Amino acid sequence: MSKSPNDSDARSSGLGRERISEAEHAVMEVLWDRGTASAADVCEAVCETRDWSLATVKTLLSRLVQKAAIETRPDGRRYLYSPVIARDEYVGGESRRLVDRLFGGRAASLVAHLAQSEALTDNDLAEIEALLKELKQ
Amino acid sequence: MSKSPNDSDARSSGLGRERISEAEHAVMEVLWDRGTASAADVCEAVCETRDWSLATVKTLLSRLVQKAAIETRPDGRRYLYSPVIARDEYVGGESRRLVDRLFGGRAASLVAHLAQSEALTDNDLAEIEALLKELKQ
DNA sequence: GCGCAATGTTTACAGGCGTAGTCGATATGA
């Protein structure tokens, strides 16, 4: 037995991979989008929609730095922030978490569920079909 | 202020649908599995694997009752607990949350991601294909 | 009848998260 199903997480890399919270994730999205941004930039991108103050963004950025999810480069008297972890990596991790937790690790079950609960439009189905075709080669 | 633009959450139904935490979810799984169980039953099912004490299970059960995710029926001097919300409902909700958050609501993108990140085995692919075929009828 | 074991209730407490105010330094424009 290689331990419980969890803790398979890639702590292996030595890179401290801490969990990113919901609010932090919103900030990450901005950084993934721009590649690099100042705190003010990030706020400009999200403060309105999420109804946040600049202070909130600053806090989230600090926490993300602590979690080693982003890094800073000094630019004059301010910082430019940029992602350390790739979006794909994050998305993959989160997806896998969900599949593990809710579908016993079987991704096909997830797809089945989406399909049966009609969360998939005809368009989705067509897209997936195309994907499958591509993958089979 | 009606908060953020999302809040599509079904608070509409009057049914208090509060978010179920990770630990609480583990308890839910037991109840979904058995349909009905006492605190001791639940503990028997999860305390070892999760390394919990009975007290912890009791707390989680109480919180789930508060959140109206489960209900109690007295059975002698104890309670029998059973789920109020269906597993499918929960799973669907969580899946949709993820798809919304990470894939802009496009479920096909999730499948694409799983495929490209090789989270799908050949078996998964075959299964999905079969599913699609079925759905197309 | 009485102690004990089992059960739900109450209380606890540390750590994470959402949200933000305050503070000290500093670039900047007048």
Place this chain on the structure above:
DNA sequence: TCATATCGACTACGCCTGTAAACATTGCGC
């Protein structure tokens, strides 16, 4: 040069979560 705007750092604070101990009640075996 001096006020001001800006920036990151530090502090705050209430709620949620994980984890559990202490407590009160009560049915049960003896």
